[in-house]
Amino acid sequence: MQPYAKKVDFSVPVRGEVREIGISPIVLSAEDITVTFGGFVAVNGMNLALRKNELHFLIGPNGAGKTTMLDVICGKTRPAAGRVLLGDGLDITKKRDYEIAGLGVGRKFQAPSIFANLSVKENLELTLDPDRSVFRALKVRRNRCTTFEMKKVLEQIGLPDRLHVRAGSLSHGEKQWLEIGMLLLQKPRLLLLDEPVAGMTDEETMKTGMLLQDIAKACSVVVVEHDMDFVRSFAAKVTVMHEGKLLKEGSMAEIQRDPMVAEVYLGKRRETNAQAAGH
Numbered sequence: 001m002q003p004y005a006k007k008v009d010f011s012v013p014v015r016g017e018v019r020e021i022g023i024s025p026i027v028l029s030a031e032d033i034t035v036t037f038g039g040f041v042a043v044n045g046m047n048l049a050l051r052k053n054e055l056h057f058l059i060g061p062n063g064a065g066k067t068t069m070l071d072v073i074c075g076k077t078r079p080a081a082g083r084v085l086l087g088d089g090l091d092i093t094k095k096r097d098y099e100i101a102g103l104g105v106g107r108k109f110q111a112p113s114i115f116a117n118l119s120v121k122e123n124l125e126l127t128l129d130p131d132r133s134v135f136r137a138l139k140v141r142r143n144r145c146t147t148f149e150m151k152k153v154l155e156q157i158g159l160p161d162r163l164h165v166r167a168g169s170l171s172h173g174e175k176q177w178l179e180i181g182m183l184l185l186q187k188p189r190l191l192l193l194d195e196p197v198a199g200m201t202d203e204e205t206m207k208t209g210m211l212l213q214d215i216a217k218a219c220s221v222v223v224v225e226h227d228m229d230f231v232r233s234f235a236a237k238v239t240v241m242h243e244g245k246l247l248k249e250g251s252m253a254e255i256q257r258d259p260m261v262a263e264v265y266l267g268k269r270r271e272t273n274a275q276a277a278g279h
């Protein structure tokens with residue numbers, strides 16, 4: 001959770017101007033999703049289509065329902081209405097979170113969840129081989145491909161020389177990249193990330209943006225984000241949620257031009273300023 005209004009500046013142009021919105025195949029679609037907590041409607045008839053090779057940002061004021069949408073997609077929260085379909089038509093609405101993960105939907109929460117006392121290599125190995133006994137017969141073959149894949153992922157996340165370093169001693173940004181690497185080893189078709197650059201330095205933020213663009217070449221990436229500079233620099237597509245609903249979808253340039261979006265953000269800023277002034 002971050003002080004939201006501070007981060008929004010609609011006067012800044014999008015770097016590279018309007019980016020093409022791809023028409024690549026749909027990897028996952030969430031249709032008419034409604035989520036209630038007690039009597040409170042957190043998500044209200046929300047639709048979201050996620051496409052292959054797309055770095056897709058989900059933005060909106062605090063409490064808009066962004067994280068809840070990710071929770072629905074990965075099976076952490078069961079919607080009261082609506083359905084979630086994988087691109088091949090498989091309905092995953094009622095599947096358990098581990099089943100959905102097994103179908104190639106990787107989820108990363110805001111804080112890094114790695115084993116601090118294990119090395120980078122051991123963290124990655126755990127992802128690859130959670131139950132070694134099951135794979136004993138295949139061990140030699142597996143080890144060969146494991147080493148190859150691990151090397152590839154280590155290069156991709158920018159930690160090729162950190163294999164034997166204790167994960168707990170990595171910087172905050174490196175821990176986040178390690179966890180992303182652990183997800184990549186599972187060969188996801190869709191990656192869901194919640195505020196991945198929160199707490200990162202500017203340099204780490206930039207590297208993360210480039211990493212996510214690279215990852216999106218092979219799958220679909222959805223990022224819930226509050227850092228508008230980050231969104232502006234890296235988004236191929238942006239969906240704005242407000243009060244549990246879809247407010248606007250398009251390129252960042254289109255989003256910035258939209259008067260309803262501006263009003264939602266500026267309205268929030270006015271509220272924050274009024275609170276700060278004690279009104």
Ligand SMILES: Nc1ncnc2c1ncn2[C@@H]1O[C@H](COP(=O)(O)OP(=O)(O)OP(=O)(O)O)[C@@H](O)[C@H]1O
Binds near residue numbers: 065
């Ligand atoms: N388990 C829960 N029980 C009750 N209310 C919840 C629960 N989870 C979320 N909410 C409420 O649902 C609404 C949407 O929450 P959600 O976390 O999805 O919003 P968000 O857009 O991700 O916000 P933020 O940017 O602040 O993280 C909020 O009002 C929140 O308080």
